[in-house]
Amino acid sequence: MTISVDLLSNPVFVLGSFLVLIIFHNYLHKQPQHGKKYHPTGASVFHLLTNYNKIHDYMTDLAIKYKTYRILSPLHGIVYTTDPENVEYILKTNFKNYGKGNYIRDMTSDLLGDGIFTVDGDQWREQRKVSSQEFSTKILRDFSSITFKNNTIKLGKILSQAADSNQIFDINDLFMKATMDSIFKVGFGIELDNLGGNEEGVRFSRAFDDANNLTYKRFVDVTWKIKKFFNIGLEAELKKNIKIIDEFVYKVIQLKIEQMQMSKDEVLLKKEDILSRFVQVNDNDPKYLRDIILNFILAGKDPIAISMSWFIYMLCKHPEIQDKVAKEIIEATNVNEEITDVADFAAHVSEGTTDKMQYLHAALTETIRLYPALPVDSKVCFSDDVLPDGCNVNKGDVVAYMPYAMGRMKFIWGDDALEFKPERWLDQDGCFHQESPFKFTAFQAGPRTCLGRDFAFRQLKIISSVLLGCFVFKLSNENKVLSYRTSINIHVDGPLQVSVSRRSGFQNP
Numbered sequence: 001m002t003i004s005v006d007l008l009s010n011p012v013f014v015l016g017s018f019l020v021l022i023i024f025h026n027y028l029h030k031q032p033q034h035g036k037k038y039h040p041t042g043a044s045v046f047h048l049l050t051n052y053n054k055i056h057d058y059m060t061d062l063a064i065k066y067k068t069y070r071i072l073s074p075l076h077g078i079v080y081t082t083d084p085e086n087v088e089y090i091l092k093t094n095f096k097n098y099g100k101g102n103y104i105r106d107m108t109s110d111l112l113g114d115g116i117f118t119v120d121g122d123q124w125r126e127q128r129k130v131s132s133q134e135f136s137t138k139i140l141r142d143f144s145s146i147t148f149k150n151n152t153i154k155l156g157k158i159l160s161q162a163a164d165s166n167q168i169f170d171i172n173d174l175f176m177k178a179t180m181d182s183i184f185k186v187g188f189g190i191e192l193d194n195l196g197g198n199e200e201g202v203r204f205s206r207a208f209d210d211a212n213n214l215t216y217k218r219f220v221d222v223t224w225k226i227k228k229f230f231n232i233g234l235e236a237e238l239k240k241n242i243k244i245i246d247e248f249v250y251k252v253i254q255l256k257i258e259q260m261q262m263s264k265d266e267v268l269l270k271k272e273d274i275l276s277r278f279v280q281v282n283d284n285d286p287k288y289l290r291d292i293i294l295n296f297i298l299a300g301k302d303p304i305a306i307s308m309s310w311f312i313y314m315l316c317k318h319p320e321i322q323d324k325v326a327k328e329i330i331e332a333t334n335v336n337e338e339i340t341d342v343a344d345f346a347a348h349v350s351e352g353t354t355d356k357m358q359y360l361h362a363a364l365t366e367t368i369r370l371y372p373a374l375p376v377d378s379k380v381c382f383s384d385d386v387l388p389d390g391c392n393v394n395k396g397d398v399v400a401y402m403p404y405a406m407g408r409m410k411f412i413w414g415d416d417a418l419e420f421k422p423e424r425w426l427d428q429d430g431c432f433h434q435e436s437p438f439k440f441t442a443f444q445a446g447p448r449t450c451l452g453r454d455f456a457f458r459q460l461k462i463i464s465s466v467l468l469g470c471f472v473f474k475l476s477n478e479n480k481v482l483s484y485r486t487s488i489n490i491h492v493d494g495p496l497q498v499s500v501s502r503r504s505g506f507q508n509p
């Protein structure tokens with residue numbers, strides 16, 4: 001009796017029992033029902049955990065056996081698909097039945113608030129409308145292109161020093177810093193100067209990256225709510241990081257609002273960064289502004305840095321493709337002599353020149369096919385449904401499509417699916433052609449398709465054309481086979497150590 005009273009007054013015991021009851025309840029109610037057809041069971045969450053470090057390859061192997069499969073889970077049904085018809089159905093045809101739901105929102109809202117990545121319905125529609133208007137403005141396009149170029153020049157200067165001193169360096173780390181600087185400048189109009197080692201910038205970036213990783217861990221830790229309640233373990237760490245982020249972001253927002261309200265200065269009122277533009281249209285709610293900007297940073301930073309790192313890795317593994325990319329850049333920029341100053345080379349790079357670089361576009365797309373920044377994208381099913389393959393999904397099930405596995409499916413890309421072949425994206429005139437977004441799903445598809453796709457390619461092409469126009473890249477260990485680190489995005493695992501030499505042979509053929 002004494003023991004049970006003690007236990008009942010112990011919050012960990014009470015919450016633990018509550019969790020077990022929820023799991024048991026869900027187990028009984030969320031399992032496939034008799035008489036209905038369901039997808040074959042591929043594995044259980046236990047298998048996912050034991051294969052955590054190579055999870056995307058494990059899930060790809062399962063997808064080779066079954067295009068779509070279920071994972072046994074005590075919490076809710078989970079369906080993973082690589083079938084383009086199912087993907088089209090959940091992302092477009094029956095879009096309203098699949099969304100973030102409370103499950104995804106609960107996990108992400110501490111960091112991302114009510115930003116575009118966490119909400120559904122009217123809240124999402126409203127943000128999508130405002131953001132897409134913002135993304136299509138010339139002012140943002142011009143400002144972002146100048147910002148990307150300036151930060152690439154800074155990056156190029158670091159590479160020049162490395163080339164002169166035969167130094168080996170981690171290009172992944174530099175891409176992470178440079179893209180954070182760019183996205184911060186475009187988002188807030190502020191020089192974070194991570195690349196230059198600014199202390200406040202480095203502190204903010206570290207807190208942001210850690211908070212992002214810790215948020216992802218909630219997806220595999222069924223006890224995260226208990227830890228959050230008691231503010232222990234990874235949840236305590238997450239809270240600390242979010243505090244650092246919020247302090248910094250709210251300070252910037254407050255300053256911006258004051259500046260814009262007080263100043264009649266024409267220059268200030270014409271600011272091009274996204275925060276200023278939202279303040280200008282009279283959205284002065286700091287929480288709303290915080291959520292918009294943090295979602296924008298999350299959307300824009302990691303995918304660019306990740307895609308650039310895998311791109312450089314693939315080009316080092318395929319030097320003949322690196323040469324071909326560089327040849328096209330040199331032809332398009334019309335640079336005839338060796339230029340030693342990166343800024344001088346960058347002066348030849350413009351939207352007009354990058355538009356001509358069809359092979360570069362194809363090589364970047366081919367990289368993203370094999371290493372999509374978001375390897376798995378989950379949705380919650382809002383009401384019982386039947387997918388185009390005739391199988392049932394239940395209300396509350398998580399239904400996920402898998403861009404990483406889909407990029408490796410022979411039934412989608414042919415027998416050479418695993419090969420790095422930019423040519424597959426070119427027509428007979430050498431012009432880039434799109435694939436169905438339900439096969440090439442790296443940017444999602446349907447009404448919630450990535451808003452920043454053009455923005456991303458503009459940035460990727462500016463960085464690539466300046467860096468590959470000036471330097472030849474080599475892996476420090478040419479035999480190294482790079483793997484990924486399991487996280488929400490497909491980061492390269494560990495440093496990407498490379499050396500660079502100055503590119504010669506600038507004569508136009």
Ligand code: HEM
Pocket residue numbers: 116117128131296299300301303304307368372373374377441442443444447448449450451452453455456
């Ligand atoms: C290679 C680069 C990129 C890739 C592969 C990529 C991929 C994706 C994917 C898969 C989604 C859907 C995520 C979800 O289900 O919530 C998405 C959404 C989004 N992306 Fe991108 N993205 C890239 C770059 C960018 C950039 C640079 C920006 C802007 C700065 C951006 C802005 C957005 C926004 C605002 C959404 C939310 C759309 C909505 O929910 O309506 N993306 N992106």
